Amino acid sequence: MVHFVGAGPGAKDLITVRGAALLAGADMIIYTGSLINKELLEYAGENCRMYDSAYLDLDEVAGLYRDNRDLDIVRLHTGDPSIYGAIKEQMDILDKEGIEYEVCPGVSSMAGAAASLKTELTLPGVSQSIIISRTGGRTKVPPCQELSALSAHGSTMVLFLSAGLAYKVRDELTAGGYDEDTPAAVVYKATWDDEKILRTTLGKLPEEMDAQGINKTALIIVGNVLDGEYELSKLYDKDFDTGFRTGTGRQSTDS
Numbered sequence: 512m513v514h515f516v517g518a519g520p521g522a523k524d525l526i527t528v529r530g531a532a533l534l535a536g537a538d539m540i541i542y543t544g545s546l547i548n549k550e551l552l553e554y555a556g557e558n559c560r561m562y563d564s565a566y567l568d569l570d571e572v573a574g575l576y577r578d579n580r581d582l583d584i585v586r587l588h589t590g591d592p593s594i595y596g597a598i599k600e601q602m603d604i605l606d607k608e609g610i611e612y613e614v615c616p617g618v619s620s621m622a623g624a625a626a627s628l629k630t631e632l633t634l635p636g637v638s639q640s641i642i643i644s645r646t647g648g649r650t651k652v653p654p655c656q657e658l659s660a661l662s663a664h665g666s667t668m669v670l671f672l673s674a675g676l677a678y679k680v681r682d683e684l685t686a687g688g689y690d691e692d693t694p695a696a697v698v699y700k701a702t703w704d705d706e707k708i709l710r711t712t713l714g715k716l717p718e719e720m721d722a723q724g725i726n727k728t729a730l731i732i733v734g735n736v737l738d739g740e741y742e743l744s745k746l747y748d749k750d751f752d753t754g755f756r757t758g759t760g761r762q763s764t765d766s
């Protein structure tokens with residue numbers, strides 16, 4: 512059985528309880544060495560075999576699955592495996608081989624970064640949507656999903672895999688309609704001991720990232736939620752009735 516496990520953003524105690532238990536019971540762990548905090552491997556038992564997937568290609572990982580089909584294998588992916596996790600291609604191989612698997616979710620670095628920034632990514636009257644995306648690099652994005660096209664809504668942008676392409680990010684977002692003075696933040700290694708936080712504006716983003724030497728393992732967040740006016744939530748408005756509380760009679764549909 513293969514367990515795809517979300518490791519969380521970095522801090523050892525931000526893996527789920529289930530994820531830690533799966534590590535403790537694993538015969539073999541294949542981890543994404545370039546992004547995973549090695550302290551997480553301390554959850555493993557003494558005789559567990561470990562492989563850093565940074566040194567393996569897809570065929571080699573498939574070979575490990577095939578040759579050890581009777582073992583409990585944890586494939587440890589950073590954050591939550593469903594976001595840029597490259598798990599689909601592995602699951603397709605496991606389906607072909609007839610090897611069982613399951614997925615254990617994790618805390619995405621998006622949530623880790625928002626917590627480090629002490630920010631809410633959805634604020635009433637400012638943005639009620641989050642766009643999770645990236646600028647195209649070696650992996651291209653479909654043309655209708657260029658950042659300039661996604662900018663039309665002025666929603667909160669959370670950009671993965673783009674820290675080395677910050678000039679392109681600024682060009683695309685400003686071309687799409689974000690003002691240069693839109694607040695922007697970068698969180699490098701969110702929740703790790705050497706985390707760095709940069710708060711700036713879209714206009715100054717790439718130069719400030721250069722100045723701080725941040726070009727990988729970082730999220731770029733852009734949007735007015737980072738700073739500015741907002742409306743109070745309806746859910747906690749004293750005038751609104753909710754399923755749990757009677758206000759002055761107006762109905763809130765938020766729950």
Ligand code: SAH
Binds near residue numbers: 590593623
């Ligand atoms: N599945 C992961 C994302 C994997 S893609 C998740 O849910 O977080 C790898 C990208 O994730 C990196 O390029 C970076 O943009 C982001 N990332 C991963 N860990 C991070 C961290 N601790 N802090 C900031 N960004 C991180």
